[in-house]
Amino acid sequence: MFKRINGKQIKTLVFGKYFLVVMVILAIGCKSASHSKKDRPNILFLFTDDQRYSTLGALGMEEVLTPGMDGLMAMGTTFTNAYILGAPHGAVCSPSRAMLMTGRHYFNLQPNVYAQFSVPNNLKGKSDKLTFPEYFRANGYATFATGKQHNGKDWVERGFEEGKSIYMGGMTKHFGTKVKDFSANAGWSQPYVDKEKFSSELFADAAIDYLENHKAGKPFLMYVSFTAPHDPRTAPQEFHDLYPPENISLPExxxxxHPFPIADMKIRDEKLAAFPRTEKELRQHISDYYAMISATDAQIVRVLDALEKSGEAENTIIVFSGDNGLAVGQHGLLGKQSVYEHSIKVPLIFSGPGIPKNKKKDAFAYLHDVFPTLCGLTDLEIPASVQTKDLTPVLKGKQQVVREVMHFAYNAWPGDNKPKERGAHRAVRKGDYKLIVSSKDGIVTEQLFNLKKDPWELHNVIGENEDSEILKDLRSSLNSLIKETGDPADLSKDMFGLYE
Known part of the structure; x- marks a missing residue:
């Protein structure tokens, strides 16, 4: 990809702008992993919207420039098998974020916070479930938020003492984003917009302002939640110029x-490109997607630079992740409403005191493991309400894994009166194998992939393994996990009984 970019752009936009910052963050040292209440580390959570795992430039999987994210990989530990559980409707971001906030599976959360469109106004955002910002605030942290909040204002008010440039909703334009400020003392400001500023810059500015003005005395938890690279994919032009569409490689x-009918095949996301998909149109989509990622990466670097200048970098845990992936042409899909790798696999990086640098872990992880893991890294007790796993033993090299098997779910919203869009998927991964079971209108399709040999999920080997122990084991594991997690699916029924 570097050969395809003008040399002046590389020097000014990438190396000249990022190099010193990346070198600085790589130099951050490790401290003891044991923390008293007095010296607990700060937490900086950086969160992108619709960014799939493979778009971390350092992985070499896609032609995208992410020097800032690459620097985080070098200064920390990256989970190479991190996933979201899934979603029960097309706005995957909302249940994903609800699970992140609570450490609970969406099956065990109120739709008030992950499907607000389905409940009366007086119930929107109402939940008795504990969130990690709320918990850390109660344990002495100064808590701050900026950017996208997709689960209602109640969790914002309970979890954060302060917020600036908060966007309440799912998707929005990236120039002129309507935002509000919040403080526990003064409440909410009137909404305002900046039509000249790209959304990621707006949120980075808010984070930088907080770092520059935070008063020492207690540790901080910052939740910096970007609305990019979610469409509309309108980055500043200099970033679009990095990716001429004619030079973009299509995924394998x-x-x-899509080779067979599945849920939500004509949902809004899928209508962003014509049917059938064409190579030319998809190259443009991928080009714009990469531009949004690189533009947001530039703002992440600004936040990291401000953290270093604040003097707090050595005592700050940094977490970087995304709320879900995105197909953008893979398997004939544009959106995230499936359980293929491109839609459920996400970046997940931890760095900071006591966390090994430049390491990769292939242990299975969920995004909503973040809550208990932050507790583990700060020596806080994990609340009883949390249902997921603390990854700290894996990060510290004390365990190889925290789970042997993973469960994934997606279905069109059961309450929608759209029979043509109905359908459901359930999937399970164990070792290198992944089984996807899809059900739509009386037809069940099973797909078995060996992800080590076939990371693009192209070769369904179920015909070669119809009676194999692998297939039997995966089917059994999936049914067990459905029961254990409270998943309402019944695999013996059409569309798993979700529309009865």
């Missing part, structure tokens, strides 16, 4: 359409 699993 590019298709002009």
């Amino acid at each position: 699993n590019f298709m002009d359409g």
